[in-house]
Amino acid sequence: MADDDDVVYPLTGNDDLIAAGLVPEDDDDIRDNAAALLGINVSSGSTLIDLDGGDGGGGVASAPSVPTTWTPVGSNSTDGISSLGKRKSDVWVDFDEIYETLQKRAIGLRLIEIKHSGENIAERIAAVVEEYCLIDKIFFITLDNASSNAKAMNTLTALFAGYLGPDPSPDPLDPSNRKYSLEYYNAMGVRPRKFGLDMNVRWNSTYLMLKHLLSYKNVFSVFINSHYGSQLSTNHWYVAEKLLEFLELFYDSTIVLSGVYYPTSPLVLHHILEIASHLHACEKDQNLRAIVYPMKLKFLKYWQDIPLLYSYAFILDPRAKIRGFFNMLQLLGEYTGSEYSSYYADAKT
The missing domain is CATH 1.20.1050 (Glutathione S-transferase Yfyf (Class Pi); Chain A, domain 2)
Known part of the structure; x- marks a missing residue:
């Protein structure tokens, strides 16, 4: 066996196979696979693969290489490097348009291990927004109709007022304030309650809204007419009752067939x-x-x-x-x- 001094470095994979008496691999296959997967030319004199990322500290030195084409991330150009300083293979050219147009980012997905109350939701959202310095850059917020989200927005609106505008909640002089509504409920001897809303994406929501509303029509009539003038008349409630009667069959069919x-x-x-x-x-x-x-x-x-x-x-x-x-x-x-x-x-x- 030859001494180490007689060995010429670096040994290739085929040299090892020949030394072991095995059939060497086809160099053309190796070149094709490397070009497709790594975007480099592994012909003689080409750049060796730097497993340490080219940052120094033990990386393999680069030999003179044949220039290759690299695609930057988020650009239609097929030359250059990515925004992270990494060279990009030609196989990603087809994805340039996606990188350029798609700008959605999930910057924070925090687990709430405690009760999902409005206060806790607002605290987590505010922490993420402050961490990324986005307090004065919020344009709009999309939520579902959960009551906890509504309570969270009551807390967050003041924080995001730079873009969202002032707090939309009613002030004490606004007759729609809940305090005044409670006074009318108590005066009429009716238990206060929340009412469902008419929603385009929820079956029978109009029927359920009218069904719960009609039993409180006297309260609503007194409250609205005393603050906004004669807005509700008996004709309005007649139309509401007719709609309730018309929609009842659809609600019953939905319940039975479900x-x-x-x-x-x-x-x-x-x-x-x-x-x-x-x-x-x-x-x-x-x-x-x-x-x-x-x-x-x-x-x-x-x-x-x-x-x-x-x-x-x-x-x-x-x-x-x-x-x-x-x-x-x-x-x-x-x-x-x-x-x-x-x-x-x-x-x-």
């Missing part, structure tokens, strides 16, 4: 028929006609072509069977103006 402890598929056609009959009858009401017509169009869009699964479940119900299914289709056709004879034949076969 059950989990009983089969709901046999009940679908029952409620489709009830809703179709309800919309057909309300079309004649002058107060509801404007909202019933688009609702009926939407209803027909989804339920004019009834899925056969619900028809089979309806037929297998001992209360309905095939005769009840035939009668149901006849009534549904009268309410919607649709023809279901061919659909009945398909269901039978």
Whole structure:
């Protein structure tokens, strides 16, 4: 075996394989793989890979190399280095546009190991914002409708007033202040409570809002009319009662068809028929006609072509069977103006 002084450094992987009597690797494959994965040229005289990051302290010295192309992060240019001073491989060229346009950053994701109250949420948010010096750079804040978030914003609004503006909460002279509302509740002998809001993304929210509101209509009438003039009249409450009556069937159908402890598929056609009959009858009401017509169009869009699964479940119900299914289709056709004879034949076969 040769002495160490006779060995020429550095030994390559192929030299070791040849010395061991094994077949060497194909240099072309090595070059191709290195070019694809590392973005460097490993031909003779090229730069050796610096495992220490090129920061000194034991790194392998670089030999003269063939110039290669590097892509900076967040730039359309394919030359240069990244914003962190690191050279970037050509394989990332396709991602330049994403790096340039996408500017979302999660700067703080702090765990709240105690109660998620408004005070604790506000404390964590304020700590992150102060840590990154963003107090005077907050443009808007997006939250869901949790009550703890609303309480947190009551604390944070004063801190972020530089961009968010003044505290929007009512001052003592504002008649909408909760203190004055409580006085009216106590004077009317009604227990104070919170009311739900009408939300576009929550089913039956309008119905639930009106249902809880109508029992307090006298309190609201006295409170609003005494501070804002004659804003609420009996006609307004009449319209609210009509809307509550109109929406009640949709709420009941949602509750029944959302059950989990009983089969709901046999009940679908029952409620489709009830809703179709309800919309057909309300079309004649002058107060509801404007909202019933688009609702009926939407209803027909989804339920004019009834899925056969619900028809089979309806037929297998001992209360309905095939005769009840035939009668149901006849009534549904009268309410919607649709023809279901061919659909009945398909269901039978």
